[in-house]
Amino acid sequence: MKEYTAEEWLPSEAGLGESPLYRQEDDTFFFVDIKNCRIHCVPLDRGWAGRYTIHLDEPITRLDLVEERSDYLAVLTRRGFALLNSTSGALERIADVRHEDTALDEKVRMNDGGIDASGRWWASTMALDEEAKIGRLWRFDGTKIQDMSDGDRDETAAVVNGLVWSPDDKIMYACDTPEGKIYQYDYDVKNGTASNRRLFAKLEDGGMPDGLAVDVEGHVWAAANSQGKLIRFSPAGQVAAICAVPGAKMTSCPVFGEKDMKTLFITSIADDESTGHVYRARVDIPGVHRHTFKFE
Numbered sequence: 571m572k573e574y575t576a577e578e579w580l581p582s583e584a585g586l587g588e589s590p591l592y593r594q595e596d597d598t599f600f601f602v603d604i605k606n607c608r609i610h611c612v613p614l615d616r617g618w619a620g621r622y623t624i625h626l627d628e629p630i631t632r633l634d635l636v637e638e639r640s641d642y643l644a645v646l647t648r649r650g651f652a653l654l655n656s657t658s659g660a661l662e663r664i665a666d667v668r669h670e671d672t673a674l675d676e677k678v679r680m681n682d683g684g685i686d687a688s689g690r691w692w693a694s695t696m697a698l699d700e701e702a703k704i705g706r707l708w709r710f711d712g713t714k715i716q717d718m719s720d721g722d723r724d725e726t727a728a729v730v731n732g733l734v735w736s737p738d739d740k741i742m743y744a745c746d747t748p749e750g751k752i753y754q755y756d757y758d759v760k761n762g763t764a765s766n767r768r769l770f771a772k773l774e775d776g777g778m779p780d781g782l783a784v785d786v787e788g789h790v791w792a793a794a795n796s797q798g799k800l801i802r803f804s805p806a807g808q809v810a811a812i813c814a815v816p817g818a819k820m821t822s823c824p825v826f827g828e829k830d831m832k833t834l835f836i837t838s839i840a841d842d843e844s845t846g847h848v849y850r851a852r853v854d855i856p857g858v859h860r861h862t863f864k865f866e
Contacts, residue, residue: 689864781823826857
């Protein structure tokens with residue numbers, strides 16, 4: 571089994587560092603501090619000293635790229651989907667999630683997300699108490715939002731994370747973080763539907779899978795939150811590599827970046843035995859580029 575060790579890179583001390591994002595066209599790295607309502611934008615050639623930070627009145631939980639619009643980021647607010655001007659920080663709300671049972675609206679917030687190969691925007695909600703199994707998967711096609719869990723108790727969880735696709739876009743992955751499980755679905759990219767949910771991997775010794783990233787060989791890198799490491803799973807769900815993240819027990823999310831896509835950038839959460847800094851590790855197999863949101 572291959573072993574890597576990440577190095578501390580950005581001394582961010584993020585209260586809740588999440589959603590790392592790499593933009594190749596200008597070699598810029600982004601991530602959010604959900605707890606402190608900040609988005610940090612870091613040019614790779616200038617590092618932390620050259621960053622600029624967007625301060626907001628509310629937390630942003632997820633960042634993605636917008637097709638043909640380098641001046642905007644697709645973001646998740648507590649309530650729903652929005653566009654953020656990455657220079658001015660102006661926030662343009664697009665659509666909010668609404669439950670059929672309206673009482674649930676006040677018990678959840680948006681959490682993680684991802685863009686499929688057709689530019690559809692998938693997102694998850696999580697329970698504010700992180701215990702009630704009311705988190706769901708949602709899909710936004712630029713026009714309407716659809717509850718893809720459809721109220722099915724087997725498709726809900728307290729905290730849903732991950733949301734990535736295999737290189738051929740035929741498999742979608744999502745985590746049930748408190749249960750320590752990563753699931754996979756058959757994915758129909760033409761219709762934007764996920765089906766045949768089954769267990770892909772379960773973290774050992776109480777590990778909680780948080781963010782995911784996929785490489786060109788179809789392996790899935792999972793942040794083992796509470797264990798201070800990343801785990802690389804084969805397409806068959808077997809452990810193929812480990813990347814230790816010293817100083818970041820609460821490892822939250824990985825993303826591939828740099829021109830060759832062989833660097834894993836890793837966010838973390840400030841807590842006991844965890845700095846909240848951003849780490850990075852060089853790996854042998856490059857990652858796949860994330861898809862961009864298509865919005866008219």
